[in-house]
Amino acid sequence: MTKWVVDAKDITKVYQMGEVEVHALRGLTVQIAPGEVLSIMGPSGSGKSTLMNILGCLDRPTSGEYSLNGESVATLTDDQLADIRNRGVGFVFQSFNLLPRQTALANVELPLRYSALNGRNRKQVATEALEAVGLGDRIKHKPNELSGGQMQRVAIARALVNDPAIIMADEPTGNLDSKSGDEIMHLLRKLNEERGTTLIIVTHDPEIAELTDRVISLYDGRIKE
Amino acid sequence: MNFGASLLEALESLSSNKVRTGLTMLGIIIGVGAVIAMLAIGAGTEQAIVGEIEGIGTNLLFVRTNNEDVTNPRPLTLQDAEALNDPVFAPSIAAAAPIVQGQAEVTYAGQGTTASLVGVTEDYIKVQNVELSEGEFFSSVQINGIASAVILGANVAEELFGRSDGLVGETVRVGGQPFRVIALLKKEGGSQFGSGDDQIMVPLTTAQARLIPGAVKNEVSMIYVSAITSDAVVAAENEAALILRDRHNIKLAEDDFSIMSQEMFLDMASTVTGVFTVFLGGVAGISLLVGGIGIMNIMLVSVTERTKEIGLRKAVGAKRKDIMTQFLIESSLLSLLGGAIGIVLGWLLALGVGKIAEASDFLLDPIITLNAVLLATLFSAAVGLFFGIYPASRAAQLEPIEALRSD
Numbered sequence: 001m002t003k004w005v006v007d008a009k010d011i012t013k014v015y016q017m018g019e020v021e022v023h024a025l026r027g028l029t030v031q032i033a034p035g036e037v038l039s040i041m042g043p044s045g046s047g048k049s050t051l052m053n054i055l056g057c058l059d060r061p062t063s064g065e066y067s068l069n070g071e072s073v074a075t076l077t078d079d080q081l082a083d084i085r086n087r088g089v090g091f092v093f094q095s096f097n098l099l100p101r102q103t104a105l106a107n108v109e110l111p112l113r114y115s116a117l118n119g120r121n122r123k124q125v126a127t128e129a130l131e132a133v134g135l136g137d138r139i140k141h142k143p144n145e146l147s148g149g150q151m152q153r154v155a156i157a158r159a160l161v162n163d164p165a166i167i168m169a170d171e172p173t174g175n176l177d178s179k180s181g182d183e184i185m186h187l188l189r190k191l192n193e194e195r196g197t198t199l200i201i202v203t204h205d206p207e208i209a210e211l212t213d214r215v216i217s218l219y220d221g222r223i224k225e
Numbered sequence: 226m227n228f229g230a231s232l233l234e235a236l237e238s239l240s241s242n243k244v245r246t247g248l249t250m251l252g253i254i255i256g257v258g259a260v261i262a263m264l265a266i267g268a269g270t271e272q273a274i275v276g277e278i279e280g281i282g283t284n285l286l287f288v289r290t291n292n293e294d295v296t297n298p299r300p301l302t303l304q305d306a307e308a309l310n311d312p313v314f315a316p317s318i319a320a321a322a323p324i325v326q327g328q329a330e331v332t333y334a335g336q337g338t339t340a341s342l343v344g345v346t347e348d349y350i351k352v353q354n355v356e357l358s359e360g361e362f363f364s365s366v367q368i369n370g371i372a373s374a375v376i377l378g379a380n381v382a383e384e385l386f387g388r389s390d391g392l393v394g395e396t397v398r399v400g401g402q403p404f405r406v407i408a409l410l411k412k413e414g415g416s417q418f419g420s421g422d423d424q425i426m427v428p429l430t431t432a433q434a435r436l437i438p439g440a441v442k443n444e445v446s447m448i449y450v451s452a453i454t455s456d457a458v459v460a461a462e463n464e465a466a467l468i469l470r471d472r473h474n475i476k477l478a479e480d481d482f483s484i485m486s487q488e489m490f491l492d493m494a495s496t497v498t499g500v501f502t503v504f505l506g507g508v509a510g511i512s513l514l515v516g517g518i519g520i521m522n523i524m525l526v527s528v529t530e531r532t533k534e535i536g537l538r539k540a541v542g543a544k545r546k547d548i549m550t551q552f553l554i555e556s557s558l559l560s561l562l563g564g565a566i567g568i569v570l571g572w573l574l575a576l577g578v579g580k581i582a583e584a585s586d587f588l589l590d591p592i593i594t595l596n597a598v599l600l601a602t603l604f605s606a607a608v609g610l611f612f613g614i615y616p617a618s619r620a621a622q623l624e625p626i627e628a629l630r631s632d
Contacts (some may be wrong), residue, residue, distance in 0.1 A: 058540060058625045081546045087544020097537045097629070101241055111541040113230060158541065 004067070005165050005198045006032035006055055011064035013050050013221075016141045025061070026049040026221040034165070037189065039209040042218035049170065050126060051218065052202050056089050056168045056176040057081045069165050086115050087151040090159025090197075095170035096151045098158075100142040104130060105139040115162060129157040133187060149180030153187065167191075172206060185211050236556040239562075246559065249523045252516025253563030253608065254292055255476045257397065257601045259509035261571025264600075265591035266578055267502030273588050274494045278487055283455040284319070285352060286462055287485040288448040288469070298481030299473045300444045303429075308468050309350075309450055312347045317460040319453045320351035323445035325429055327437040330376075333385040333397045342399075344432025352449040360393040360408025363428055367407075367618060371430045375404040379412035382423040400436050447473050450484075459487055510604075516563070517608035524556050524616035536628025544619040552620050556613025557606055564605030568598055 013025040015094040024047045032038055041049045046054060054066065055060040057073055060081075066073050068088055073081065085091075090111075098107045108126040117125065131141050143151055147167050171190065172214060173181030185208060192199045209215045217224040239246045258270060261627045288309075290298050301323070308314070309321035325344035346367045349355065355362060360376070368375050375397065382389040385397060404427065413421050433440045452461035462484050469475075469482050528535070533546055575591035582589035 053626050056540075058629075079546075082539065082542050085540060091540050093629070097533070097540075099537070100235060110538070114538075114542040114547055116542070162542075200631060217510045 003033065004031045005034045005036075005069055006030065006145055006200075007065075007067040007089045008055065009065045009160055010055040011061045011066060012055060013047070013054065013059070014062045019113070021152040023221055027064070028218075028221065028223060030055075030216060030223070032166075032198060032200070034164055034198055035192065036214060037192050037199045037201075038180075038204055038211045038214045038216065039201045040216050040218060041204060041206070042224075043204070043210050046218040047185040047221040048202050048218050052168055052170055052200070054199065055166075056091060065112075072212075080163060082114070087162050088164050088166070090156075090162070090164040092152070092155050092167060092169035092172045094174040096143070096148075096155045098151055098154055100143050103140050103142055104135060104146070104154045104157075107144075108161050110158060111162050118144070126157075126161055132152070132160070132191070133157045138156070142190050147180070148176050150184055152176060152184050156184070156191070160195070160197065163195070164197065166200060169199070169201045172201065173203075173205070181208075228424070228531040232558070233552060235558050238451075239559060245523060249519055249559055250563035250566065252454055253513065253560045253605055254567040255514075256509065256513030256516040256566025257564045257605050257610075258570035258574060259512050260506060260601050261568050261580065261593060261597055262591075263505035264502060265571065265575035265593045266589070267498060267505055268594055268597070269575075269579065269591040271495060272321045272500035272590065272592055274498060275491060276588075278490045278494060279585060280354075282352075282354065282451070283456060285450045285461070285486055285487055286452065286465065288321075288450055288465060288484050289446075289485070290382070291479070291481050291483045294479050295400055299568050300417070300441070301446075301448055301469075301482060302443045303445060304443065304474055305469060306346075306445065306448045308472055309448065309465055311468070314463070317452055317457040317464055319451045320348050320450075321465075322346055322348035322352045322449045323429065324349065324447050324449065325432050325437060325440065325444075326616045327432065327440075329400045329425065329436055330393040331375075331381060331385065331397055331399050331425060333355035333395070335443065336385050338381060338384045340378065342432060342436060343424055343426050344437070345426050346429050349426075351453040356409040356411040357408045358536065359390065361408070362408060368428045371434055372428055372430065373402065374407045375399055375403045375428040376408040376410060376431045377406055378410045378422045378424045382403065396454065399427065402435060436568035458488075462486060483492040486610040490536035501595055513604065513608060517560070519610040520556055520559055520609060521558075521612035521616060524552060527555075527620065528620040529554065529617050531620075532623060532631045535623050536625050539623070539625035540629060548623075549617045549621040552614045552617035553610060557609035559600070560605045560609030560612075564602050567605070568601055571601070577624045589597055 008030050011025050015024055017080065025089040028051065037139070040048045040051060042072050054061050057068065060074065068084065073084065083163045098169065105126055108129050109122050110205065112122045112125060126210055127139060130136055134154050135150060135157065138150060146154065176184060188199055189211065191197055201208060205211060277527065290301055292298060303323055306321045306323035309318055323346060327342045328339055329342040331340050336551055340380055345363065347363055347368050350362050362375065377392065379389045382392055389409060389412065392406050392409055396403050397406060412423055427436065433442055450461060451460045466480065467483055472478065473481055475481065538548060572593055575593060579589060579591045
């Protein structure tokens, strides 16, 4: 076991946009310790979303080495990556990305459906996750019956239901008013303290970044010192 | 991912857009309905024809002159029929009855109709199931005496008298000559091959001498041969062939007569109805295919609409096969449900056709076989699977980041 939960060395990412090659990341090295709360900042186009996609195993780097929880991901197949996303990473999106016709419980259960957990346990584990985010009384509600803050809580419950090593949050407060935003940030910090889950928040809001232990600023595909 | 949950999810997804789901299913409903109805009508027709043929008796053979393969065949004669009745050379033959066939104008008090005319001998009732509603069949005295006696079919009697009872003793004109009605045939009802209701019977001798123009004395149209038991049909056929070859002096050449059994008619009929059923089923199958293409179309739209959902599912750990399964279950469910409704529709359609046939006096009882239902169910599920594969694999191949980014 290495001591880093995220250990990325010299990561580059090149996109082909028609005729033009876009260098989204130009040799980026980052190491994150377990339980760390970290924010990634930078103007739009600086590569922060690309970095999050790669750290979250949604995408592969063009070159460089990346180990998540000590496991090298560069050579894994799509299905193996899906498995890692399922068990090792939780995602929280700016626009919540809940399934609109499903209840909060069913939404939280979704990652469990793709792992080998049987029906009864699924419900129980998902209910516990919803209780952990303070929505124990809303499990039968559908997204359109919940406020923005509540929807984001459901999304957080979904992210932590498989007890992942890291939670990736992409502008988690971007679609919320400041009060709900604060509550979400407090919830994320609380979960970090209780469970020791590593938290990576992508944001362009300095106030959010101030609430984290470490800030990585990206500019033009590199870390700005 | 467990199957029950997937099934529920697919049902929810289908019920979330009921109009679209309904319209998509309509293609399959019509396709399966058409297949079921057509197969039922085909099977019903076959059954009706088989019933008709079986009605003529399993023991029966038909001996005719072979005009097709032989030039100048010797005609069948009364003597041929007599020879077939010989119990020594033809122990398997119970009876042989010659007939002549023709047409005749029948009139009574200015009312007239053209009926098919059958000239028979007293042996006719030994080979054919003749049911009389009143009167007696011809006696040998009447046959030998070239009697002017006639037995009327039920429809002919209706046509002439407006009734079909109490007519024994009346006199009608057949071909302009007075004939006494000695009996009436019982009404048989609808029939695919010209019913006995529309015919009249006279003694064979009378028909040859006075009613069929150009008839050669002794020559007959056909000889009915009945075997002693249904197991002896083949033996009877062989004996009849031997006797007739001997009488017609045939040693090596082609027979100038042909012997048909009920089984041969059944074979012919089932070949014809088989082709008929396959043809109808094929046409109906094409509409099922069109329904399948409709499913594919809608599933492709659905994949495009749900790109973001697919991206999310992949982000939380769905593998290719999970997404593939999800969409395949949806498309098969769509076509299976459509298939189930289609089976009911096809059944109703077949019932309707049966009623119409009944109203027009054509006996057709559509039969929905378990096989047809299974075939339709399997076929519709297969259509859903097959036409779901392309959209489902499109969905499964979406890259999660691309899918998440889309709006």
